[in-house]
Amino acid sequence: MASVSLSKKLSNSRYNNWVKASLAVLITKEGIEPFVEEEIEQFQQKCLTDICNNHGLPSGTICTNCCTENVVNCPTNKICNVKHRKCSYHKDSATSFLLAGCPNKICHNFKTEIQKAHRYNGPSYKNTDAAQWCSKSWEVAKCFTPPDGYKDVVSASETDFNGVNSVIINCECFQTKVTDDLSKNGNIFDKGREIGKAVRHAPILEVVDNDLKQYFIDLDNLLSDTGHLISDNNAKLARKRLSELQNDTLLIGKDDVRKVLDDVAKVAHDNIKTQGDEFIKEAEKRKLELIETTKKSLETLGNKENITLAEVDKVLKSSIDELEKQTKVSLKRIKKATDKGVKKMKTETLKESEAAVDQVKQAANEELQKVSAANKQKEEEEYIAAKKSEYKHLFHTIQR
Template sequence: AILWTVELVARLNNRGYINWLKAGRCLLVLKEGLHPFIDKCIRDFHGDLLNQKPQLRNPCQASCKPKGKNVSSLCKDCTEWTTAILEHHKLSEGNTRHVNLNWDNCVPPSWRTDHWELAKAYMPRGQVSVKGAAQCDASALLYLIINCDNFPNVDEKSVKEVIQFRNELMHSSELNVTDEWMRRYQNSLKKLLQQFNNVPEIETVKQQIDEVSMFACVSVVVH
């Protein structure tokens, strides 16, 4: 127990580890600021699809369920939804054969009634039990932004930069990042947040990220 305590104290006095904690906190702050805006965008997107394509209002006829990334067995009405979803995937570029979506994130019979089931088609794996934007992490929301064309005014490069930093953070075997890494990460976050200056919550996000960034390491000692 004493050895573990000593190791923990060493961790808490390690600047690289504190940087790692601060970077993770920034992702949480980012998610909290973005999810209300993203939820509204997807809700509006869902409503627009239903208005533009009345056939999407038809209920599923077979309690459809994707088999991994395979949706060939879905009923006609759910297939209409897969077509609409693919049409709005940024990577499709008119050729949906080269787009691999994580269909098993979704419950197809709910596409016509639940806007977040629509959102999950554009997100990374592991979203099947997620019921809304507030339950997603920052990475999932950022992937939604770059995959769905309902966010046309957001610079994809700035989003992808933050995703890359997030991946580096999560895959740090020592849970440790340098001051230089933090500087570049914070600059990347600022560039991303500039894309959302019209979102009311973003000003608070900026302030909170600045507060996290200025947090100084507090020395911990064993008594």
């Protein structure tokens, strides 16, 4: 029944809207990635320069020896908690907290700079490897992403829209390049983050027309911020592509469509593994069916790298039709199996009823036999009693 419900909802173009919204999020993310990477790299280099200047170290001093555990105090809330004198985060001597600090005077001071730069004073140290803070700027960026799910990403392109927006919002260095107040709820990047979440976690892969229209407005506002992005070439290109997508004139890369489908498929797989609610699991499975059907339909377009929105719409309609077809076949199988089961159940019930009747008859016969035997015994007793009375009377008569 879930598949039927899903296909009916999608048949009225809301699935098309969802794909459009997903592509809009992807285009926006690609439009701000270079800006975010550049700012984080500048923040990384400023931290290293300030550390060297403030602590009398030669310019260019770095450290690649300290792991994150070495610079994170034990215990630290939400990262490690000591129980029974043992810590699951600081497991051994190699991963213990260094009370004396980094031998090169870099890493513990770098941690302090990251801590000061975090808007909410809560860096996500579980995501990052301090040994790479001096060499890979995105390891620094990961301190400003949400606490879970970003440990293995190595660049902005591998980080989802939620993570990229979180870096901008949480790292205060970005405020100098953004006109909107990043400390306030509902700022342009906060709205962008919420759009990404809504699309990525849409329960039945649909977006209504009014929401889609607002998504385009909010994402365009994000890319048009007058602090920096309004003049950024990557953001300009993203705004142009967003406009073409909204007006159905954009040529779309097949790989981009696959990318947004694979991204949501990953979320669905994760939900199936972690969710305890069977209804949610079933909904996620239906979502995966639609995604896989859509990807197969994409293959019917041949070796084209770019496709029109009209071709995308055709693929999506084909996917929905195929899902409905599969659903009808499944329902026929279920009905056939149900009818067979009902017939079998009726036969078994009839046999059980007949057996029950036989048992009742047998019990009744046994009871009748008992009654008959009891009546016969009573008649014999009455006959004997009558005879005894008769003989007694005769005996008294003879005596007289």
